[in-house]
Amino acid sequence: MESKSPTSPPLIHIRGLRKAFGEHEVLLGFDLDLYDGENLVMVGKSGSGKSVLLKCIVRLEEIDSGTLEVLGKSIPDLDQVALDRLRTDVGFLFQGSALYDSMTVRENLQFPLRRHPDRMRGEAEEKLIVSALDSVGLAHAIDLMPSELSGGMKRRVALARTLILRPRIILYDEPTSGLDPITAKEIIELILQVQREFHTSSFIITHDMDCARVIANRMIMLVEGTNYAEGTYAELAASNDPKVRAFFK
Amino acid sequence: MSGEKEPYRGLLTFFDETGKVSLFTARFFREAFRPPFEFRELLRQSYIIGYQSLFLVATTGFIMGLVFDLQTRPTMIEFGAESYMPSMIGISFVREIGPVVTALICAGKIGSSIGAELGSMRVTEQIDAMEVSGTNPFKFLVVTRVLAAMLMVPVLVLIADAIGLFAAFLVENLKGDVTFRLFFNQVFNNLEFGDLIPSTVKSFFFGLAIGLIGCYKGYYAARGTAGVGSAANQAVVVASLLLFVIDLIAVLIADIFYEL
């Protein structure tokens, strides 16, 4: 959990990333480096392109221009097979949990495994699912449908689903949004616990400053399509820049 | 597309959508024939699309048969052609009414449910989640649903035909004096493969259109809950419209083959 190891190359390396939807430009030359073992939190106003950046990293969106390397591989140049392989190393926790409504919790967790190159079957798979659920404290919910789960539980199951492939990086898209403060706190705890347990690097986007304060080793501020400010929570909180200060109200 | 001149906007949107649907269709055929195949999901979708539409299709088929017979009877009696009722009902049901009415019902039920389901999956990022977990969501969601619709709609059409004809028989039997054997003998004496095959082929395309439009609208639904609603709505509207275009083309083609 201790911060960056400058000697090793960054897990995610972004330079001059641009992305526009039609004539609406979202990212205008964004730079970012995520190092092994760190928790990088990015804050920004809603609609500022945080989620877009996250999706670009796993190529759910194509970038217009710039450099985008994940685990040393240039994302725009990957073919489908290589991309799928890379994606197993990058977990993604979606904003609304994105559990598959039509499947039980077990099937939800099975889903990422079904196309996995070295898929296990039967008991081994079941064991893996149970252990993943165990690690988020929801082993009892294995046969429930997502509609039967509360918001916090959904988020935990989604995290379990992300963890099941043992990713090296986990991307969190607003992990506490839509949750009450107590549940949000629980999720934050869980994120930290997972990090300890699985030694993952995290890139978290949020507009929840409490969340950021607890998790972040390092923070980055997305303002007007660029990485406007960078630093630890304390550094940024002490900034005099009005655009930075706007986040600390 | 913003900043375009207003009068051309609608036309441009239409062509843009047509182009996108064409690409989507092309992608469907590309993905459909490329492994891996999602057989289990195809089976599950066939169950949902086929079996769960059965009651609706059967009911409408039955009512259509009743109504069609009741409406036609007086006219046919007026012409003294009451005895032509079974063959006339048989041919019109198998050739046109069965496929088109069933397809419209399916467009309403299947199209909207696919549109809404995929739309909500898109909106809640479930499609993205699938994509990042290494499963091709197009193959898993779209190909299976479109194939299931393609396979199930013809089956539903045949069932609707049978039930509609049975309902027509009931009317003929109650109002007139036609036995079961006579009715169906007459129906089948006048039906040829030339009637059944074009209508079945047509039904395949109806299924394709319903599945494709439903999936397209859902797959590219706009964000937000409004996106889901409009995806479902547009899926039905566009699919229904497309059904008639396909029907027109199918009838024209069938006409050529009748002449040969």
Added chain:
Amino acid sequence: MAKEVRNTVRLGIFVTVGIVLFTVGIYYIGNRKNLFGERYRLETYVPNAHGLKVGNNVRYAGIVVGSIETIQLLNDTTLRVVMVLDGQVKGHIRKDAIASIGMDGLVGNVILNISPGNGNELPAEDGDVLTSFSRIDPTEMLNTLGNTNDNLSLLSNKLLEIAKKLNDGQGTIPLLLRDSTMAIAFGSSLDNLQAASGDLRLLIADLRDIVAGVSEGEGTLGYLLTDQALPQKLEAFTDHLDSLLVDEFGPVIAELQRTGEEVARSGEELRSAMEDLNRGEGVAEVLLRDSTAAADLKAILENLEEGTASFNENMEAMKHNFLFRRYFKKQAKEEEKAEN
């Protein structure tokens, strides 16, 4: 991104135009059924199209051989109709074929019928003009049908009246018609009568010959009377003759007499029947209403038949009797002589 939109728009236009062209294309293929086959055109001039439209079928001998291509108004009374025909029928439609506008059933489409001419002409070639025959149009047809209907109903009413009278037994024909046994009996009676009268005539002629022969001293009887050389023979045969005359000839004469009486009586009745017939009251009226008369007539005829039959038998017996043998032989010879 903007470029991408432009591409999808372009694709959309391409696809839309493609679908439209495809639809229009197959529509035309469907309309011009023999797009790839050989076709040829014939023309005809008609005063009234009777609702014939471009695309209507052309039939020859009841089968569809083509369709109407153009209908052109040439002047106030003439329409030019051009039809496109299947090349396969080219040899069969001749120059003297007749085109007429007709209906495909009472409520069907208007069609152009080509009927064969007398078949001596050459096959019609591309561009030939067929003579047209103006058919009544549907409304006229329906009017005529209406008239025919009226006439039919009048006719059937009359028929109904007649049938009713027939059933009620009025008039003469009905009686004849109704009693079938009478008709049969009458028929056979007449047959019998005819046969009997024929036999009677023969009989009488024979009798006359015999009597004449006897009086002239010819024949057996005459021979017997003049032959004196054989009194013993005569003596010996007197018994035979006696018995013959008494036993055989006697009943014959008696029968003959009775027959004659009966013939006379039946003749009387027949005459009155004939008179009735002539008077127009009809045979039926007299013969058939009176069943006893009919029975009598039948009995008479039967008797007559019986009588002549036994007379014939007697005659045959006489021929074989030695007394009369000579007479008969002679007669045969005379007949031979006469023939020669």
